[in-house]
Amino acid sequence: MRRILVVLFALLIIFTGCRRKVVVVAKVNGEKIEITEKLHSVSKEKGQLNTITDKLIIDALLLQKAEELGKFEADDLTQRVEKLRSSLAFNIYISDIRDATEIAEAQIEEVYKNSERFKDKKFEDVEKMIRNELIGKEVDKEISRKGSKLRTKHKIEISEEYLDFSKYSPMKSSLVVAVIDDEAKITNNELNRYFVYQKKKGDDASLSELLDDLIARKLIFIDIEDLVPEKRIQRSIETFKERQVLQYMKRQYLFEASPINPENVRKFYDDHLDEFYSKPERVDIRHILIDSQDKIDAEKEKEAADLLKKILSTKDPQELFRVKAREYQKGPDIIKDVAGRLGPITRKVMPASFSDAAFTLKKGEIYKKVVKTDEYGYHLLLCEDRLPAEIIPFTVEDIAEDMKRYIRDVGYRKLTEEMIAAADIVILYPEYKGVHKDNEKK
Numbered sequence: 031m032r033r034i035l036v037v038l039f040a041l042l043i044i045f046t047g048c049r050r051k052v053v054v055v056a057k058v059n060g061e062k063i064e065i066t067e068k069l070h071s072v073s074k075e076k077g078q079l080n081t082i083t084d085k086l087i088i089d090a091l092l093l094q095k096a097e098e099l100g101k102f103e104a105d106d107l108t109q110r111v112e113k114l115r116s117s118l119a120f121n122i123y124i125s126d127i128r129d130a131t132e133i134a135e136a137q138i139e140e141v142y143k144n145s146e147r148f149k150d151k152k153f154e155d156v157e158k159m160i161r162n163e164l165i166g167k168e169v170d171k172e173i174s175r176k177g178s179k180l181r182t183k184h185k186i187e188i189s190e191e192y193l194d195f196s197k198y199s200p201m202k203s204s205l206v207v208a209v210i211d212d213e214a215k216i217t218n219n220e221l222n223r224y225f226v227y228q229k230k231k232g233d234d235a236s237l238s239e240l241l242d243d244l245i246a247r248k249l250i251f252i253d254i255e256d257l258v259p260e261k262r263i264q265r266s267i268e269t270f271k272e273r274q275v276l277q278y279m280k281r282q283y284l285f286e287a288s289p290i291n292p293e294n295v296r297k298f299y300d301d302h303l304d305e306f307y308s309k310p311e312r313v314d315i316r317h318i319l320i321d322s323q324d325k326i327d328a329e330k331e332k333e334a335a336d337l338l339k340k341i342l343s344t345k346d347p348q349e350l351f352r353v354k355a356r357e358y359q360k361g362p363d364i365i366k367d368v369a370g371r372l373g374p375i376t377r378k379v380m381p382a383s384f385s386d387a388a389f390t391l392k393k394g395e396i397y398k399k400v401v402k403t404d405e406y407g408y409h410l411l412l413c414e415d416r417l418p419a420e421i422i423p424f425t426v427e428d429i430a431e432d433m434k435r436y437i438r439d440v441g442y443r444k445l446t447e448e449m450i451a452a453a454d455i456v457i458l459y460p461e462y463k464g465v466h467k468d469n470e471k472k
Contacts, residue, residue, distance in 0.1 A: 055083050057456040058090040080464040083457070087464075091449040092279040093272060101275050110274070111267055118266040119254040124169060131168045133161050163231075170243065177246020180253055185211050186245060192218055193237045200225075208245055214252060216244050284441045290430050298433045299424050306432065307422040312374035313388050314415035316351070318358045319370065322407035334400040334408035341410070347396055351412045374417050381405055388413065 052064040063086045065073075073079045096102065138160045142148050148156050192198050192207040199205075200222030208216040225240055235243070250257065288294060299307060318337065322330040337354060344350045355370035377385045381403040391397055391413035401409040457464075 054458055055079070056087060056458055057454075058087055059094060059454050061090060061094070063087060063090055079459070080462060083462065084464040087450070087455060088446050089276055091446065091453055092276055095449065096275045096279050096283075101278060102271060107271060107274055111271060114270065115263065115267065116251055116254050118270055119258045119263045120251055122258050122262055122266055123250065123254060127169050127172050128165055131165045133164045133168075137164060166231075173246050173250060174243060176257075177242070177249050180246075180249040184249060184252070188241070190238075193221075193241065195222070195237070208241060210245065210248055210252065214248050216241065216248065220244070280442065281438075284437050284445065285434075288433075288437055288441065290433060292426055295426055295430045295433055296424070298436070299429045302436075303421070307424075309417075309420045309422065310376050311389075311419045312376055312417040313391065313413055314371070314374045314417065315388050315391075316355055316369065316371040316412045316414055317384075318351070318355045318410040319406055320358065320408045323404075325404060327407070330408055331400060331402070334410060338396075338398075338400055338410050342396065342398070348394060348412060351396060351410070355412075371414065374415075384409060384411075387411055392416065 051067045053067055053070040054062045054064050055070070056063040063083070065082065065086070069082070070079065073082050101107070138157055139153070141160050141164065142153055142156065148160075187209045189205075189207050192205050195218075198218060200218050203217045203219040205218040206215045207218055207221055210216075221237065221241055221244060224244055225237060228235060228240060255263070318334075320330050320334045320337075324330075341347050341350050341354065352369055356366050359366045359368060359370055372380075375385075375388070377389060379385070380388070384401055384403050387397050387399070387401045388411055391411065393413055393415050395413050397411040397413075401411060403409065
């Protein structure tokens with residue numbers, strides 16, 4: 031079986047291919063689940079190690095399933111990897127420069143003191159940003175140095191006249207300002223985008239200088255496989271492939287077994303008619319609650335009975351009921367405005383004694399007795415409306431959306447639950463309290 035490089039929190043190793051010290055937290059069907067020592071320490075300190083381990087286990091199972099299905103050898107993935115091979119290697123190259131760059135605290139403090147941007151900000155709030163900016167500048171310098179050395183190996187032609195943006199529109203991608211080895215081109219449009227990007231960073235370099243930067247990057251990109259070891263490129267490719275396959279397994283795989291077509295949408299509707307698309311009879315109830323969790327509370331019961339008698343004896347019982355409902359409603363004004371209205375409810379929403387009384391009422395009718403529920407207390411009930419049972423009509427568009435959500439949520443959960451149940455999962459740290467605890471005995 032192929033080596034599974036689980037990539038959750040590839041945040042720490044993505045594209046670089048660097049090997050860092052790792053901790054094995056679990057085994058899934060014999061495959062090691064590793065995270066970096068740093069991530070292990072930080073997540074354990076924050077109480078997140080169980081969550082991370084659970085996610086890694088699911089990712090490993092999905093990758094193993096994908097391998098069984100031959101998804102790692104899929105033509106479309108192979109083609110994408112080939113197109114991105116140089117980009118992945120370039121990212122490794124840049125990452126190595128960043129990792130090797132050391133910025134002294136004094137440099138950061140100097141930028142902080144001398145920059146207007148940070149005069150109203152605390153040092154600790156911007157220290158990381160300044161450090162990254164300084165590292166970025168060192169990366170640019172190293173790229174420029176490397177590009178200068180590589181120029182002797184390549185043929186470079188520059189059309190100086192196209193550097194005049196006042197004469198030649200920078201929006202035209204057909205205007206080529208530089209050509210490397212009669213093949214790699216840099217257009218006016220590309221140079222303009224780089225100019226805008228650098229401008230936002232506060233770089234006032236001329237177009238000619240920026241063109242030199244772009245040429246340097248292109249040269250490194252062209253020769254990148256001579257600059258980065260093949261083993262590291264392959265590791266980066268494996269990481270990239272796993273990320274792509276995981277994305278496929280989480281977003282598309284389930285739809286292969288249950289494609290969204292009119293026939294399947296209709297079947298989904300029929301299979302879930304009672305569960306999703308049948309609305310039972312409902313009553314729109316407004317209530318006044320005199321709360322009490324005691325089984326018998328004579329004082330509260332008398333208060334409720336007296337209020338009901340007062341409401342029923344008035345000229346407009348419904349209006350007084352609504353006024354009193356607002357008075358008895360607890361909470362802020364926005365809640366008080368609800369005035370005890372629960373909205374359309376089914377029989378199962380409220381306790382049996384409440385529902386039994388509510389469903390005897392007609393629209394506009396007040397229940398003639400006080401209703402006691404052990405959970406809440408004493409209720410007075412007013413029926414604002416009654417809604418008959420109904421079936422939500424079938425439409426392909428609406429039900430298709432429901433089916434998609436169902437497959438993404440319920441289908442994905444069932445898939446992972448089945449894989450977990452069938453897997454040999456061994457947890458390698460005693461304090462584990464995640465969802466796969468039952469599998470630890472394996």
